[in-house]
Amino acid sequence: MSTKDLSKKDTLYKALSFLLLAGFLSYWIFVISLVFFSKPTRDVFPRQSLFYSSLFNQNWRLFSYTKKYSVQLNLVLRTINNSSTTDTINLAGYQMAERKKYIPFNSYEEALERLVHTTITNTGKNAENKAARLKKEVAGKDDLFYVEQSSAAIEKDNRNKDNLTNLENYARHAMHEMGIDTKGKEFQLIIFHHYILPSTAPGSPVFNTNDQTIFFSSYKPF
């Protein structure tokens, strides 16, 4: 190989090494921009941003969002056409208890609990947002009015259809697992926030300790 060829090869490898370094820097500039300047980055690189975010969500929080409540799901059971006697079952509590049995060796219950929890949280958030918008539009009504209206709107909205169908299917599955007779009965799902009692330590902030209903579905047959 002549000296000229060798020098050409050297230049090529040098260029490649700079390219690697440039790739490394570009990658990290892209990731940091996507987290700190999300909108402009998504505007400039829409496809890349969407693809990258769908794989690696780098918006890490690790317990950063503290909730003063736990999100719960109740099932109200009643005989069709007879609303006088009802039975209430806490489905979120039931699924969490199932998850905690034999943990970490019960992946099915763990997976189901995580799916149910995410779905309840998402549906609850959608209902809360809807209620907040309603409050702005129609002010001065009591809380029940906004929950009723937002729940009805959520049930009608096609974007929530999958979440609600999943929760209804889960309710049927849980009833079957619990061995509860559902013949001739119908059910309603209620999402609510169960507020955690504040620490009794002096000086700690005091919060509402009641349960707060966020969403309730219409009655559905099994």
Add this chain to the structure above:
Amino acid sequence: MFSISQLSQRLQQNNEKAFYLAFLRVAISVWLLKELLFRWPAFELLYSNNSFFSVKPGVPYIFYGYMQSIKEHYMLLIWLCMLLLVLNIFGIGRNLVSVLVFFSFAILKLINARFSNGGDIMALLLTFYLAGANTFSHFTLFKRKPLSWQNERLYNMLSNLLAYSIMINLCFVYFMSALGKINDPLWRSGMAIHYFINNEHYFLFAGNNKTIELPKVVLYALNYGTIILELAAPFLVWFRRFRSWVLFLLLLMHSFIFSFFMLYGMSVIFVLQYGLFYSEAELKVMLQKVKGIFKRGKKSKDAL
């Protein structure tokens, strides 16, 4: 003075983290294999089109149709993941298999994006970074033939950049997490831990309508200690003087999360990466010390 050329030359000299990258390849593959085996009973629920809990694939635009077809044959994808992981553990197929491991787990994540937790995302990130690195200098079935001198130098550089990417990413996670906590009013008030240990979704012993009370001083120490640690660790861990202490405190934090917060994958995957912050020579000294402890234990047993 700082020179890009010098930096480039330094990165090409050798694969600085060769041993630990190889260890990480094996450890992540074994962990993912274990996760697949443990999650076996949940596959139909998570991935099948016939699951009573239907989750649409979390992919935008062009891939959506493909993902629906993959969901119809999700067990093939699982078997493929397992085969690739076994090959990757033994270093068979080198980077090609590592790249395929990343792609197969990316698809698995996309067909049910709702299920992933922090540990799953971090594991996927690790497969992404390790896919291009030289992780084959140790723990392989067949010895690796070196490339030509110049190609080997480029390979070293890529491996070093990817190793640093893993380290930067880990620091980035802690830093982001600290920023998130500073933005949260309950973390700022010092009471966040109280709410987490009383939320049955997070804490193993929460629930049954009982309130778990910790002394105020413990709550404050844990609360502000976590914020300070997560804020300082991404910077201090790069200095030899603080490194072991910072990593020890992070290990303590993850042990607490592992033991009480039901997030097993996340803690394991995070802690596995700590070894990258040590040089090859330091790791060898540590290994010798560990071997020495075992030898002394064996000798005293024999003497008895």
